[in-house]
Amino acid sequence: xNAIEIRDLSKSFRGMYAVDxxxxxxPQGAIYGFIGENGSGKSTTMKLICGHLVSDGGEIRxxxxxxxxxxxxxxxxxxxxxxxCFPGSSVYQNLMMQCIxxxxxxxxxxxxxxxxxxxxxxNADLKFKSCSLGMKQRIGIAMALLGDPALLILDEPINGxxxxxxxxxxxxxxxxxxxxxCTVLISSHILGELEKIATHxxxxxxxxxxxxxxxxxxxxxxxxxTTLRTKDTEGAVKVLSEKYADVRSDDGYIRxxxxxxxxxxVDHLMKNGHVVSEIRKNKVGLEEYYIELMSQxxxx
Amino acid sequence: xxxxxxxxxxxxxxTTRIKGMLGVDFYRLFHTPMFYIFLAIAAIIPAMxxxxxxxxxxxxxxxxxxxxxxWQIIAASKSLYVIEGIADYANMNxxxxxxxxxxxxxxxxxxKSGYVKQLFTTHAKKQDYMISKTLVCAFAMAxxxxxxxxxxxxxxxxxxxxxxxxxxxxxxxxxxxxxxSLGWASLYTFLNVIFRKYFGISIASSFxxxxxxxxxxxAAIVENLALPTSFLNMFLYGASVNANLSSNISALVICIAxxxxxxxxxxxxxxxxxxxxxxx
Numbered sequence: 190x191n192a193i194e195i196r197d198l199s200k201s202f203r204g205m206y207a208v209d210x211x212x213x214x215x216p217q218g219a220i221y222g223f224i225g226e227n228g229s230g231k232s233t234t235m236k237l238i239c240g241h242l243v244s245d246g247g248e249i250r251x252x253x254x255x256x257x258x259x260x261x262x263x264x265x266x267x268x269x270x271x272x273x274c275f276p277g278s279s280v281y282q283n284l285m286m287q288c289i290x291x292x293x294x295x296x297x298x299x300x301x302x303x304x305x306x307x308x309x310x311x312n313a314d315l316k317f318k319s320c321s322l323g324m325k326q327r328i329g330i331a332m333a334l335l336g337d338p339a340l341l342i343l344d345e346p347i348n349g350x351x352x353x354x355x356x357x358x359x360x361x362x363x364x365x366x367x368x369x370x371c372t373v374l375i376s377s378h379i380l381g382e383l384e385k386i387a388t389h390x391x392x393x394x395x396x397x398x399x400x401x402x403x404x405x406x407x408x409x410x411x412x413x414x415t416t417l418r419t420k421d422t423e424g425a426v427k428v429l430s431e432k433y434a435d436v437r438s439d440d441g442y443i444r445x446x447x448x449x450x451x452x453x454x455v456d457h458l459m460k461n462g463h464v465v466s467e468i469r470k471n472k473v474g475l476e477e478y479y480i481e482l483m484s485q486x487x488x489x
Numbered sequence: 490x491x492x493x494x495x496x497x498x499x500x501x502x503x504t505t506r507i508k509g510m511l512g513v514d515f516y517r518l519f520h521t522p523m524f525y526i527f528l529a530i531a532a533i534i535p536a537m538x539x540x541x542x543x544x545x546x547x548x549x550x551x552x553x554x555x556x557x558x559x560w561q562i563i564a565a566s567k568s569l570y571v572i573e574g575i576a577d578y579a580n581m582n583x584x585x586x587x588x589x590x591x592x593x594x595x596x597x598x599x600x601k602s603g604y605v606k607q608l609f610t611t612h613a614k615k616q617d618y619m620i621s622k623t624l625v626c627a628f629a630m631a632x633x634x635x636x637x638x639x640x641x642x643x644x645x646x647x648x649x650x651x652x653x654x655x656x657x658x659x660x661x662x663x664x665x666x667x668x669x670s671l672g673w674a675s676l677y678t679f680l681n682v683i684f685r686k687y688f689g690i691s692i693a694s695s696f697x698x699x700x701x702x703x704x705x706x707x708a709a710i711v712e713n714l715a716l717p718t719s720f721l722n723m724f725l726y727g728a729s730v731n732a733n734l735s736s737n738i739s740a741l742v743i744c745i746a747x748x749x750x751x752x753x754x755x756x757x758x759x760x761x762x763x764x765x766x767x768x769x
Contacts, residue, residue: 260500273603
């Protein structure tokens with residue numbers, strides 16, 4: 190079963206499509222990285238799924254049910270833009286309100302559980318307004334985690350976090366999917382971080398889904414390349430281009446794409462009188478793949 | 490590798506949903522200072538009005554007392570749709586004006602903090618929101634009526650006003666106004682749902698409607714034309730004014746009918762608006 194199935198979803202603001210006949214499929218149990226430029230329609234799509242916005246048309250199904258079904262919506266946890274907490278109330282009070290809202294039987298126990306997951310068990314009595322940005326984001330996650338959610342919708346949860354905060358957030362997300370079988374729909378501009386946890390990707394541009402693929406598919410599509418440095422870059426590029434199809438130079442470095450054998454490259458250069466001072470094997474990451482895809486779309 | 494555990498989804502009943510939403514709103518009401526501040530305001534206002542009219546003016550002359558009877562602080566002596574003097578107006582009906590501001594702040598904070606996102610994410614049915622806000626705000630305004638009664642009574646006794654009253658009418662007037670809190674709360678909830686993105690307009694519109702100025706205007710025309718005024722009782726302000734110190738049980742029945750009818754109407758409209766428009 191798919192956790193989210195969206196067909197032909199549209200939403201416009203003042204005649205401009207923010208989401209343009211979008212199709213999307215998020216498998217159950219996935220960490221689905223939702224990628225796109227600013228204003229591409231990620232947040233609008235997430236708000237539509239959460240029922241904050243009314244669509245112009247299309248269908249949203251969550252776990253096979255219509256998204257307006259009260260039974261499925263009560264199992265959705267969301268962090269959209271900010272945690273949505275009362276600043277003058279304590280962390281505990283804010284979480285307590287959500288426990289009451291969800292009708293949870295042991296709110297105190299549940300609050301302790303989620304605070305432990307987000308590593309904030311010692312900050313329950315802190316006023317929300319006194320928390321740092323990283324803490325607020327984690328409280329937002331804790332809020333979304335209350336009541337055994339089947340689906341988590343997280344809009345830019347790692348924005349503004351420091352390196353350590355990002356690492357903690359990453360560990361939390363992997364934990365909750367592995368332990369609780371939760372499906373996570375997450376958007377972020379920090380593609381390097383997303384790449385470390387996502388099992389599936391959806392790439393959106395100008396409100397349209399331009400590509401959906403699993404992490405395994407992404408991996409198989411990712412190009413391998415070798416980066417090296419020599420004294421005579423121009424001469425080395427000329428020599429390498431005679432043997433390899435895709436050789437590029439940039440900022441003193443030479444990149445040879447789709448060649449896995451570094452020894453052969455070094456050997457070829459040596460035979461032609463070029464000494465290699467630095468060499469390493471690389472793989473095109475999500476960020477490079479995304480940039481490449483966007484430039485292709487731009488050119489179309 | 491994805492973890493695909495079996496998912497079970499049980500649709501919560503209407504009672505369960507409302508219980509959850511009401512629980513949050515009552516928790517918020519009792520855990521924020523705003524509610525207690527408004528209770529205090531409701532108690533202080535009648536005391537201030539009574540005390541100020543007993544103070545000497547700049548020339549040392551004692552001002553004409555606003556009231557002659559303690560219970561006039563609570564309700565007017567008859568149905569005065571058109572104001573003849575400030576004493577006709579400055580009674581428990583003022584709770585509905587301050588109550589409007591309180592409702593605007595209460596609902597406004599839902600939007601300002603972003604907490605409303607949590608409510609609308611987990612509550613697919615928008616009627617839950619309307620019903621819960623109306624009931625909780627009605628409760629808060631009814632509590633303000635009680636503190637107004639206490640403040641007004643204590644102040645009236647301290648300045649030695651007369652206490653003679655028809656007890657039955659007094660009880661009906663107090664109960665009637667407390668019941669009207671429901672209708673007023675539904676109006677303010679509705680206004681705050683319409684102007685949810687504009688906090689200032691929400692407060693201003695609640696204050697405007699709370700003063701009853703529209704009905705006062707209509708009443709002035711009706712009285713000038715010497716037409717019957719009883720139809721004004723079908724409006725929130727009219728029914729609130731109709732609960733006074735000369736009321737009988739029919740005034741209470743009118744209050745119940747008018748309050749419930751407008752509550753159903755405003756809740757229906759509010760739910761429609763929330764369902765058909767972007768909520769955040």
